[in-house]
Amino acid sequence: MAYRPNDYECGYDESRFKNAVDENFRCAICLNVMKDARMCHNQHSFCRKCIEEHLRVNAQRCPQCQDNLTVAALLPSRVINNLISKFKVSCDYAIRGCKECINVEDLERHVENCGFAPVLCSNERCDKEINKRDKIKHETELCKYRKIPSHDFAEIKEMFQQSSKDQVKMSIDKLNVKMEQVKAEIDKKLVDVCGLSTKIHKEMMESKGEIRNIQQ
Ligand SMILES: [Zn+2]
Ligand SMILES: [Zn+2]
Numbered sequence: 001m002a003y004r005p006n007d008y009e010c011g012y013d014e015s016r017f018k019n020a021v022d023e024n025f026r027c028a029i030c031l032n033v034m035k036d037a038r039m040c041h042n043q044h045s046f047c048r049k050c051i052e053e054h055l056r057v058n059a060q061r062c063p064q065c066q067d068n069l070t071v072a073a074l075l076p077s078r079v080i081n082n083l084i085s086k087f088k089v090s091c092d093y094a095i096r097g098c099k100e101c102i103n104v105e106d107l108e109r110h111v112e113n114c115g116f117a118p119v120l121c122s123n124e125r126c127d128k129e130i131n132k133r134d135k136i137k138h139e140t141e142l143c144k145y146r147k148i149p150s151h152d153f154a155e156i157k158e159m160f161q162q163s164s165k166d167q168v169k170m171s172i173d174k175l176n177v178k179m180e181q182v183k184a185e186i187d188k189k190l191v192d193v194c195g196l197s198t199k200i201h202k203e204m205m206e207s208k209g210e211i212r213n214i215q216q
């Protein structure tokens with residue numbers, strides 16, 4: 001019985017492919033769709049990990065043609081790899097909720113950045129595994145070990161908003177007082193001006209009377 005590496009190192013499970021995959025793309029060792037295929041000189045292809053492990057653990061022969069074979073003699077199965085690279089496959093984290101369907105060639109990059117990748121909560125004592133995209137929300141709002149509970153955040157926010165409101169109100173009050181003062185001053189000056197003009201008017205009338213008297 002040939003050595004079977006664990007699932008993690010094996011090819012892609014056929015159930016992950018959007019369309020049915022031809023038999024020729026299966027690895028004869030893990031029976032999955034080939035991942036990074038390598039072949040013997042008779043063009044028998046296998047996943048790179050599968051065939052390297054077989055040559056290391058079982059025998060230095062091709063599992064299909066039984067010809068002598070070493071890791072150094074393996075050749076990349078370019079045609080097979082190119083064809084598989086365009087197949088649509090589900091994300092490694094589909095089981096965690098990712099709905100993406102990606103070309104095999106883009107899978108690695110997607111998986112690295114996938115928001116459904118598992119990460120651990122960084123709060124002390126919490127060992128919960130969460131989706132990468134939920135990390136911040138969990139750590140700051142949902143986690144029962146979060147450093148500052150969310151209602152405190154709300155209170156601080158409210159206090160801050162209140163204090164800035166108070167400051168604005170204080171400034172407006174001060175401005176109102178100042179305006180009242182300015183208004184009062186203007187009124188006083190106006191009264192003065194009026195008083196002055198009345199006085200001038202009165203003096204003018206008196207002068208006119210005097211002139212008339214003189215004329216008479
Ligand atoms: Zn394989
Ligand atoms: Zn062979």
Ligand SMILES: [Zn+2]
Pocket residue numbers: 091092093094098099100110111114115116
């Ligand atoms: Zn994903």
Ligand SMILES: [Zn+2]
Pocket residue numbers: 121122123126127128138139143144145
């Ligand atoms: Zn947590």
